[in-house]
Amino acid sequence: MEFGRRTLLTGLGGLVLAGGMTSVAGNSLAAGQTQPGGRFEQVGGDHGWKPHKLDPKECAEVAYLGYWHKDYGCGYGAFYAIIGLMAEKYGAPYNQFPFAMLEANKGGISDWGTICGALYGGVSTFSLFWGRKEVRPMANDLFRWYETAKLPVFDPGEKALGFKGSLPQSESDSVLCHISVSKWCYVNKIEAESKQRSERCGRLTADVAAKTAEILNAKIDAGKDYKGVFPVQKSVSYCGECHQTKGNEANWAKGTMDCTPCHSGAKGTMNKFKDHP
Amino acid sequence: MEFGRRTLLTGLGGLVLAGGMTSVAGNSLAAGQTQPGGRFEQVGGDHGWKPHKLDPKECAEVAYLGYWHKDYGCGYGAFYAIIGLMAEKYGAPYNQFPFAMLEANKGGISDWGTICGALYGGVSTFSLFWGRKEVRPMANDLFRWYETAKLPVFDPGEKALGFKGSLPQSESDSVLCHISVSKWCYVNKIEAESKQRSERCGRLTADVAAKTAEILNAKIDAGKDYKGVFPVQKSVSYCGECHQTKGNEANWAKGTMDCTPCHSGAKGTMNKFKDHP
Numbered sequence: 001m002e003f004g005r006r007t008l009l010t011g012l013g014g015l016v017l018a019g020g021m022t023s024v025a026g027n028s029l030a031a032g033q034t035q036p037g038g039r040f041e042q043v044g045g046d047h048g049w050k051p052h053k054l055d056p057k058e059c060a061e062v063a064y065l066g067y068w069h070k071d072y073g074c075g076y077g078a079f080y081a082i083i084g085l086m087a088e089k090y091g092a093p094y095n096q097f098p099f100a101m102l103e104a105n106k107g108g109i110s111d112w113g114t115i116c117g118a119l120y121g122g123v124s125t126f127s128l129f130w131g132r133k134e135v136r137p138m139a140n141d142l143f144r145w146y147e148t149a150k151l152p153v154f155d156p157g158e159k160a161l162g163f164k165g166s167l168p169q170s171e172s173d174s175v176l177c178h179i180s181v182s183k184w185c186y187v188n189k190i191e192a193e194s195k196q197r198s199e200r201c202g203r204l205t206a207d208v209a210a211k212t213a214e215i216l217n218a219k220i221d222a223g224k225d226y227k228g229v230f231p232v233q234k235s236v237s238y239c240g241e242c243h244q245t246k247g248n249e250a251n252w253a254k255g256t257m258d259c260t261p262c263h264s265g266a267k268g269t270m271n272k273f274k275d276h277p
Numbered sequence: 278m279e280f281g282r283r284t285l286l287t288g289l290g291g292l293v294l295a296g297g298m299t300s301v302a303g304n305s306l307a308a309g310q311t312q313p314g315g316r317f318e319q320v321g322g323d324h325g326w327k328p329h330k331l332d333p334k335e336c337a338e339v340a341y342l343g344y345w346h347k348d349y350g351c352g353y354g355a356f357y358a359i360i361g362l363m364a365e366k367y368g369a370p371y372n373q374f375p376f377a378m379l380e381a382n383k384g385g386i387s388d389w390g391t392i393c394g395a396l397y398g399g400v401s402t403f404s405l406f407w408g409r410k411e412v413r414p415m416a417n418d419l420f421r422w423y424e425t426a427k428l429p430v431f432d433p434g435e436k437a438l439g440f441k442g443s444l445p446q447s448e449s450d451s452v453l454c455h456i457s458v459s460k461w462c463y464v465n466k467i468e469a470e471s472k473q474r475s476e477r478c479g480r481l482t483a484d485v486a487a488k489t490a491e492i493l494n495a496k497i498d499a500g501k502d503y504k505g506v507f508p509v510q511k512s513v514s515y516c517g518e519c520h521q522t523k524g525n526e527a528n529w530a531k532g533t534m535d536c537t538p539c540h541s542g543a544k545g546t547m548n549k550f551k552d553h554p
Contacts, residue, residue, distance in 0.1 A: 039339075039365065040346050040357065046377035062316075069317050080317065088316065096373055100323035103412075104397075104404035110416035113532020114452060115391035120381075127381035135380075139387035175391060176453075178532035185529035192531050193523045239549065246470045252462030254469050255390020255455035262539050263549045271542030272516065 049093055051129040052086050053217045056210035059085060060154050063118075063209030067202040068161040074205045075105020078121030081209035082216065083128065108177025116177045118205040119146055122212035130219075137228030138215050140256070143175050144230035145211055147258050152203030154210070162199035174261050180204075235259040326370055328406040329363050330494045333487035336362060337431050340395075340486030344479040345438045351482045352382020355398030358486035359493065360405070385454025393454045395482040396423055399489035407496075414505030415492050417533070420452050421507035422488055424535050429480030431487070439476035451538050457481075512536040 042048070059081040066077030066084070079102045087095035104110060105117030122142055126135045150169040158164065168188040172180035184200060185192045219226045235258055236244075243253035262269055319325070336358040343354030343361070356379045364372035381387060382394030399419055403412045427446040435441065445465045449457035461477060462469045496503045512535055513521075520530035539546055 040343065040361070040376070042376050043373055044375070046347075047380075049375065066317065070323070084317070093375075096320055097375075098321070098326065098370075098405055099317070099319050100408075101401055101404040103324075103409050104401045104416075106409060108532060109392055109397060110400060110409070110413055110420075111531075111533055112392075112416070112420055112452060113534055115386055115389075120386060120397070123387060124378055124381045127378040128375055131377075132380050132383060132387070136387055139381075139389070143387075143389055175389060178530070178534060181531035182529050185531075189526070191523065191525075191528040192521065193528060235550075244469065246468065248468075249466070251468040251470060252459050253455070254388075254458035254462075255385060256388055257390055257455060259549070262546055265546070265548030265551075269539055269542070269546035272536070272540045273512075274542075 044093060047127065047129055047131050049128045051216060051220055052090060053220055054082065054085055054213045056213040056217075059213040060206035060210040061156075064154065064156055064161075064202055064206040067205045071106075072100065072103045073106030073117060074201055074208075075117035075121035076100070076102040077202070077205040078118040078209045078212065079125060081206075082122070082125040082212055108181075113178030113181070114176060116146065116172075116175055116180055116204075116208070118201075118208040119143060119175055121205075122208050125212065126216070126219075134219075134224065134226070137226060138219055140232075141215050141228045141230050142208075142211055143256070144233065146175055146180075146208065147171070147173055147233070148230075149207070151207050152200055154203040154206035156203070156206075160199065162202055163195045167196060167200050167203065173258055175257060179261055232256075233258045235263075239263070321370060324404065324406055324408050326405045328493060328497055329367060330497055331359065331362055331490045333490040333494075336490040337483035337487040338433075341431060341433055341438075341479055341483040344482040348383075349377065349380045350383030350394060351478055351485075352394035352398035353377070353379040354479070354482040355395040355486045355489065356402060357398075358483075359399070359402040359489055385458075390455030390458070391453060393423065393449075393452055393457055393481075393485070395478075395485040396420060396452055398482075399485050402489065403493070403496075411496075411501065411503070414503060415496055417509075418492050418505045418507050419485075419488055420533070421510065423452055423457075423485065424448070424450055424510070425507075426484070428484050429477055431480040431483035433480070433483075437476065439479055440472045444473060444477050444480065450535055452534060456538055509533075510535045512540075516540070 062085055063077040063081035066072065066080040067074055069076070076099065080099050083094050083097055084099060087097070102121055105120050108114045108117055109120075119142065123135070123139045126138050130138075148171055150171055152167060152169060155166065168184075170184050170187050172183060174180055174183075181192060181197065181201070184190070185197060190196050236256055239253065239259045242248050242250040245251055339362055340354040340358035343349065343357040344351055346353070353376065357376055360371050360374055361376060364374070379398055382397050385391045385394055386397075396419065400412070400416045403415050425448055427448055429444060429446060432443065445461075447461050447464050449460060451457055451460075458469060458474065458478070461467070462474060467473050513533055516530065516536045519525050519527040522528055537543075
């Protein structure tokens with residue numbers, strides 16, 4: 001049993017016996033109880049789970065298996081590799097999480113191609129342990145690494161579940177599934193609906209889980225001093241001088257994604273609805 | 278206490294008494310137990326929570342309050358409005374969820390401007406109840422509505438927590454926070470870092486929660502027959518004829534987002550790094 005930082009009983013669920021109901025001290029909610037602490041109260045306190053260091057290599061392997069488990073995909077694989085491994089090693093509260101909800105992340109959230117589902121699976125684990133001010137540099141490190149890293153790196157060898165053999169690597173320049181996947185497919189002439197592409201995303205899920213664990217471990221070591229290591233993108237600094245500066249009449253841009261994929265007049269963003277082959 | 282569809286004990290947490298540990302039948306995991314069912318096992322079974330109908334108007338009001346609660350933002354507001362309300366009305370397993378993790382969604386996931394955090398908050402609730410085949414038409418309805426609706430609609434009147442008074446509405450054409458927010462700010466000449474913009478996102482969170490509840494209610498009524506009502510976007514059908522068709526050499530595109538904001542040669546996607554004022 002794990003003791004969180006803020007409460008004795010962290011995230012334990014309802015206490016029920018066949019013949020009746022028993023309660024213990026703390027703010028654990030019994031089954032049948034609703035929200036006795038009031039609206040917006042949370043069992044164990046907000047961000048109240050205790051973080052544990054994990055082996056990035058083990059996380060990568062579990063994430064890859066999670067990706068293929070019932071085809072739940074990237075978000076499930078990356079999230080289970082962190083919180084599921086804590087559940088396997090430490091029990092509650094980690095083993096109380098309804099993991100399959102992360103299936104929503106597949107294909108950039110229900111196949112819409114928005115954020116890479118593995119990235120959401122990784123970054124959302126941080127928010128179980130820390131509030132946004134502490135999470136932001138961790139998220140920035142994970143996301144900026146993803147934009148610039150040549151992925152996938154992980155190779156399951158003979159244990160590959162979708163496609164055996166090496167796969168090409170490419171930089172996505174973007175945390176969006178649509179750009180990350182489509183660019184990899186376009187550059188390498190591999191169909192988006194192919195086993196190679198599925199395998200690529202499975203391996204990338206392993207890479208994201210390993211990076212998430214590295215950042216988690218570094219944060220546990222550094223505590224509030226964790227500052228992050230990846231610098232802000234040049235494009236975001238440049239564009240942000242006007243578009244993200246308070247008091248500027250052009251201060252209308254929200255986001256930290258690299259601006260270049262969509263705002264540099266690249267071939268892909270020209271008019272594809274006119275004179276397009 | 279709620280009984281799920283697949284197990285007698287759904288999502289109940291650990292069973293612990295001051296003097297020892299007690300277990301009951303079912304696959305509930307006691308504190309201290311890890312994952313006795315094996316890797317990837319889940320308390321209550323995958324997608325094992327029981328869905329309940331909610332009043333969309335009540336959800337909107339709670340979502341708006343959740344958005345402002347400790348500044349947790351859009352994802353927290355939308356998610357709590359669904360699962361938190363079920364917790365308030367029905368107790369476990371809903372009240373076991375570590376709600377504050379949804380703070381990760383703020384600003385399109387840790388201020389990166391990817392998916393609208395409210396949309397993720399809404400769609401991820403569906404995956405607590407159903408697998409992806411049933412979730413997909415629900416997600417499509419929520420996301421396509423968001424692309425085309427003039428938002429925000431919700432108006433808290435005198436109870437406004439960020440900015441009182443009416444706000445302009447606009448269509449986002451996109452489920453991405455960056456486009457949704459930036460377009461609203463650009464069109465209406467309102468700074469991204471302003472109280473009006475925060476208020477806009479708070480009201481939009483209310484709108485997304487209400488729509489999520491409408492879809493949830495319709496799904497509960499229709500069961501497996503739920504087909505969805507929003508047609509696929511013309512751009513996705515048109516581009517998908519080549520870019521999302523198996524066997525086509527140009528089958529490299531992943532996603533269901535409207536293609537036009539980034540692939541129609543719009544002014545915003547021209548080269549902003551050269552001869553830009």
